[in-house]
Amino acid sequence: MGNRRLFSALGNLFTTFGSAVTAPRAMEAGRKPRSDDLRTLGMDPAIFNRIGRF
Template identity: 80%
Template sequence: MSKRKIFSTLGDLFTTFGSAVAASRAVEAGRKPRADDLRNLGMDPAVFNRIGRF
């Protein structure tokens, strides 16, 4: 595995983790997460917006 591949994988890991933290903080604060954060986590923002409160 080349060094470039390792750094790319680490960058993707940090991006995904950062998006997860940002989305969870937004939801906890009662706000809608950013669409980019949801896409980074593999979620469709349009579908996420249809989720209602319990």
């Protein structure tokens, strides 16, 4: 079980880091970030869409 837990934690780390890079880059390019990336970062996509500018 130890190796599985380690690989799972590493996978989650890479997923979170990827979302932390992808979401702001989409906003800088004038696009809406993917809902999956926002959820990974702990943001509600429906509330994020109400901001109006990105």
